Amino acid sequence: MSKALLYDSTMCIGCKQCEQACAEQNKLPYDDNIAGEQFQSEHKFTAVLTRGDKFMRRLCMNCQEPACASVCPVGAIKKTALGPVTYDASKCMGCRYCMVACPFSVPKYEWGKLAPKVRKCTMCPDRVATGKQTACAEICPTGATKFGDRDALLAEAQQRIHDNPDKYVNHVYGMSEVGGTSVFLLSSVPFETFGYRTDISKDPMPMLTYRVLSHIPDFVPLGGMLLGGIWWITHRRDEVALAEALERENREKRGGKQ
Amino acid sequence: MRPRLTFWKLTFLFLMAAGVYATVLRFTRGLGASTNLSDQFPWGIWISFDVLCGVMLAAGGFTLTATVHIFNIKRMHSIIRPTILTAFLGYVLVCLALMYDLGKPYNIWHPLIMWNPHSVMFEVAYCVMLYTTVLALEFSPIVLERFKLEKPLKVVRAILIPLVILGVLLSTLHQSSLGTLFLIVPEKMYPLWYSPILPLFFFVSAIAVGLAMTIFESSLSAKHFGLHLELSVLQELGRVLIVVLGMYAILRVEDLANRGVFRLIFQPGYQTYLFWIEVSLALILPLALLLQRRVRNHPQGLYWAAVSVVLGFITNRMNVSITALEAGTGVRYFPKWSELAVTAMIIAGGFAMFGIAVKYLPMFPKEAVSETELGANALPALARAGLEHAGD
Numbered sequence A: 001m002s003k004a005l006l007y008d009s010t011m012c013i014g015c016k017q018c019e020q021a022c023a024e025q026n027k028l029p030y031d032d033n034i035a036g037e038q039f040q041s042e043h044k045f046t047a048v049l050t051r052g053d054k055f056m057r058r059l060c061m062n063c064q065e066p067a068c069a070s071v072c073p074v075g076a077i078k079k080t081a082l083g084p085v086t087y088d089a090s091k092c093m094g095c096r097y098c099m100v101a102c103p104f105s106v107p108k109y110e111w112g113k114l115a116p117k118v119r120k121c122t123m124c125p126d127r128v129a130t131g132k133q134t135a136c137a138e139i140c141p142t143g144a145t146k147f148g149d150r151d152a153l154l155a156e157a158q159q160r161i162h163d164n165p166d167k168y169v170n171h172v173y174g175m176s177e178v179g180g181t182s183v184f185l186l187s188s189v190p191f192e193t194f195g196y197r198t199d200i201s202k203d204p205m206p207m208l209t210y211r212v213l214s215h216i217p218d219f220v221p222l223g224g225m226l227l228g229g230i231w232w233i234t235h236r237r238d239e240v241a242l243a244e245a246l247e248r249e250n251r252e253k254r255g256g257k258q
Numbered sequence B: 001m002r003p004r005l006t007f008w009k010l011t012f013l014f015l016m017a018a019g020v021y022a023t024v025l026r027f028t029r030g031l032g033a034s035t036n037l038s039d040q041f042p043w044g045i046w047i048s049f050d051v052l053c054g055v056m057l058a059a060g061g062f063t064l065t066a067t068v069h070i071f072n073i074k075r076m077h078s079i080i081r082p083t084i085l086t087a088f089l090g091y092v093l094v095c096l097a098l099m100y101d102l103g104k105p106y107n108i109w110h111p112l113i114m115w116n117p118h119s120v121m122f123e124v125a126y127c128v129m130l131y132t133t134v135l136a137l138e139f140s141p142i143v144l145e146r147f148k149l150e151k152p153l154k155v156v157r158a159i160l161i162p163l164v165i166l167g168v169l170l171s172t173l174h175q176s177s178l179g180t181l182f183l184i185v186p187e188k189m190y191p192l193w194y195s196p197i198l199p200l201f202f203f204v205s206a207i208a209v210g211l212a213m214t215i216f217e218s219s220l221s222a223k224h225f226g227l228h229l230e231l232s233v234l235q236e237l238g239r240v241l242i243v244v245l246g247m248y249a250i251l252r253v254e255d256l257a258n259r260g261v262f263r264l265i266f267q268p269g270y271q272t273y274l275f276w277i278e279v280s281l282a283l284i285l286p287l288a289l290l291l292q293r294r295v296r297n298h299p300q301g302l303y304w305a306a307v308s309v310v311l312g313f314i315t316n317r318m319n320v321s322i323t324a325l326e327a328g329t330g331v332r333y334f335p336k337w338s339e340l341a342v343t344a345m346i347i348a349g350g351f352a353m354f355g356i357a358v359k360y361l362p363m364f365p366k367e368a369v370s371e372t373e374l375g376a377n378a379l380p381a382l383a384r385a386g387l388e389h390a391g392d
Ligand code: SF4
Pocket: A060, A061, A062, A063, A066, A067, A068, A069, A085, A101, A102, A103, A104, A105, A106, A107, A120
């Protein structure tokens, strides 16, 4: 059963305990300065954004069909059946295509290091694998961040909008964005306020490149055949010319002997 | 002559010194200290210029080998060696540049055993690896000849045609795939450059630049190494170039119109200016020049048209990979001095290696040599045996 997170910003009080729990879980530094940073970085995998009295979390959406995983040439990033999108630093060669490709610009890089790693929220894969909640969901005092089965959470999110249509923007962010994600967001103000684009594709991003890549197996034998054929035809003329020349010469030779 | 030589030597030494210093910076202090890259802008000129443009500039290799060996246009044979040399050097330099750009360059071999066939980057990595090998083999006869190694020479010549076919296939794949790389970020790119037919654009422009580079380097070799310039051959390349540029222009206009972004090209702004610089250099100026017979028949005219095409498509690839992404991510990127220094060193190194190769290797074989070589490649064994017999 695939897991997911539901973050309901109307329940969030901006205490940032999720930030702190995330830092502990991922062995990252955390202090008041870092708490003040309003963006994700190589040392901050989730950020609670503040606009007036509204809050919104930013974190890796752990997409159902992640662009980052599809573009990684060495398969360092993987979508697991349970939901988390994991990263294996020992495979990574640092091409940073994942950073370019992610529609939410989530992956960050350790620019200052000599053996840099890509850093992002991976939805606590070790905890999730042993049946535990993510660190952020476990600590959340109000239940604004909730962990559970993906289908159930999605239904619950829709139910909340249905029950309180005036309170929410009528959209579960992550339900259909880039083909669906494992993080759902609910908000009372437009998602754009916090930099979440709603004009984003509803189809999985990997389709865009796969449509092209999938032609390669046809292209290679056909192309090879075509080029070989052209070679054969264009050189056939030389062969004929040469054979005729040889014939003539042989005939002359024979003629000379007789 | 003397002072000019010293000037170039000085420039060369300066570029090398700056490049070495930047190299030390890159490998002791990391990417952060040696580049202006950031989380918002993770790919800079080491990808845009060194890799995307580098591979394009080396496209003469597959264009010309296909012309000569597959389409059997023998007139072109006299310029095939310097073109293969340029291509080979180009790919070696691209791989070198990648070592700077990759965060963990010592893992560059990972795609060999860690596969992800869904990744365009994986496909590019494989094609580039294989094609560099193919180019090394296509280039090897020149070295083998120089050292009179007859046995391996025979082997390479025997497999030349399959090699050429493989090279053309691999090139078609990865030249277009460099465009496919960007298909996955439709929302992040400025609409003048994001197009579902980016792979086709990259492929056609690679052919155009391949032709232009062949004209360019043949002219340069003629000037600086006092070699005989095959004007008729270059004129022919010029004519093909017109056709390819024309095709590209039609595709480009159709694509802009189909996607309904035509109005953007008249909307004043940073992107629009760069678009017009690109289109003027890559399409308008060279087509205007080449369509006049007087210019086309003049070595100087051909040369400048070729230079314009090369600069134009360099602008194009920088626009796709920098300008378009800047617009989508809302940040400005300008390379740090050390990024420029590494790139300049790599270019200077390429020129130097070309010069050395031309000096010490039989790059421009005498007419007779090229004829027999051609014969050896092109004719089936039976006919060749007959020819030898006839010669007795
Ligand atoms: S949000 Fe970005 S980094 Fe996270 S899974 Fe999706 S594509 Fe990957």
